[in-house]
Amino acid sequence: MIESPVSKPAAADPVELAMLEVDALIRQRLASRVALIDQISGYIVNAGGKRIRPRLVLLFAEAFGCHGPERLELAAIVEFIHTATLLHDDVVDESALRRGRATANATFGNAASVLVGDFLYSRAFQMMVSIDRMRVLEVLADATNVIAEGEVLQLMNMHDPDLTVEDYLRVIRYKTAKLFEASARLGAVLGGADAATEESCADYGRCLGTAFQLVDDLLDYEGDTTALGKNVGDDLREGKPTLPLLLAMERAAPIEREFIRRAIEEGEQQRLPEILAVVRRTGALEATRAAAQQEADKARTRALALPPSRAREALIDLCVRSVHRSS
Ligand code: GRG
Numbered sequence: 001m002i003e004s005p006v007s008k009p010a011a012a013d014p015v016e017l018a019m020l021e022v023d024a025l026i027r028q029r030l031a032s033r034v035a036l037i038d039q040i041s042g043y044i045v046n047a048g049g050k051r052i053r054p055r056l057v058l059l060f061a062e063a064f065g066c067h068g069p070e071r072l073e074l075a076a077i078v079e080f081i082h083t084a085t086l087l088h089d090d091v092v093d094e095s096a097l098r099r100g101r102a103t104a105n106a107t108f109g110n111a112a113s114v115l116v117g118d119f120l121y122s123r124a125f126q127m128m129v130s131i132d133r134m135r136v137l138e139v140l141a142d143a144t145n146v147i148a149e150g151e152v153l154q155l156m157n158m159h160d161p162d163l164t165v166e167d168y169l170r171v172i173r174y175k176t177a178k179l180f181e182a183s184a185r186l187g188a189v190l191g192g193a194d195a196a197t198e199e200s201c202a203d204y205g206r207c208l209g210t211a212f213q214l215v216d217d218l219l220d221y222e223g224d225t226t227a228l229g230k231n232v233g234d235d236l237r238e239g240k241p242t243l244p245l246l247l248a249m250e251r252a253a254p255i256e257r258e259f260i261r262r263a264i265e266e267g268e269q270q271r272l273p274e275i276l277a278v279v280r281r282t283g284a285l286e287a288t289r290a291a292a293q294q295e296a297d298k299a300r301t302r303a304l305a306l307p308p309s310r311a312r313e314a315l316i317d318l319c320v321r322s323v324h325r326s327s
Pocket of ligand 1: 052085117145148
């Protein structure tokens with residue numbers, strides 16, 4: 001029998017207890033005097049989520065022997081920033097489903113979603129100040145600024161079938177990989193890593209985040225709505241030129257290429273089954289997964305440079321799981 005790369009049972013999680021503490025802290029720090037904020041932020045935070053970014057903070061801190069309370073605060077901060085971006089992103093994309101339930105915008109409306117996103121984002125900054133370290137503020141201020149740039153770049157690229165792979169990769173490095181990078185970097189900063197080691201940890205985060213978004217874009221074509229917790233085919237509906245479509249256009253016959261071009265320009269979902277057939281037949285899905293695997297392999301090399309520990313093993317395991325995931 002061929003063993004799937006993720007069929008091996010995961011070793012005991014070195015940050016399991018700390019993740020529980022982070023969850024408790026997230027709930028505590030969500031508190032607001034305004035009832036609607038409690039309701040909406042609770043709605044999205046309690047819907048679960050994989051909590052990958054806080055896990056990165058904790059695993060890198062653990063890898064450098066840092067067990068201080070500030071690592072929990074930082075882990076909660078990156079999850080708040082991530083959640084704020086999700087609230088804003090679902091409004092921008094007009095998404096209806098997230099984490100297996102109706103999005104906050106579908107349930108409470110766009111205005112409330114954007115404003116509660118602002119609350120979470122500014123709460124994250126209050127928490128950062130409480131850590132009282134300029135380097136932490138600098139890393140997170142830069143990261144959030146780049147995330148916003150990435151989202152605006154993506155907006156400018158909508159409905160553009162001539163987008164280059166390079167420009168596509170720039171968007172995903174900004175909008176997604178940057179927060180992974182900041183999370184990994186901050187774990188190293190807390191652990192007192194030297195500058196070169198900090199850079200290597202940041203590289204791990206950037207490559208893992210890139211692999212993660214490549215798979216996200218892949219799952220929008222080959223995933224399953226129930227497993228994913230969000231609607232498949234949304235990217236095509238919006239006319240978002242992601243790697244599966246860009247590669248399919250490179251490889252398809254002229255008539256099929258024209259068909260995909262038009263779907264990107266007009267943004268529509270009716271033709272999803274035909275587009276999916278071309279995307280599948282041209283091998284664009286496998287090629288997207290291979291691109292994700294390459295990024296995950298780069299991340300793994302960075303993890304292997306860390307001293308041996310259970311945290312290092314968990315970071316290597318994340319590289320496997322980020323590529324072979326269905327949600
Ligand atoms: C508020 C700082 C700020 C910026 C606004 C809207 C926006 C600018 C940025 C959006 C960036 C974005 C949502 C990128 C996609 C990231 C992504 C892959 C989300 C899915 O992450 P998962 O799978 O989600 O970790 P869960 O549900 O598991 O937490």
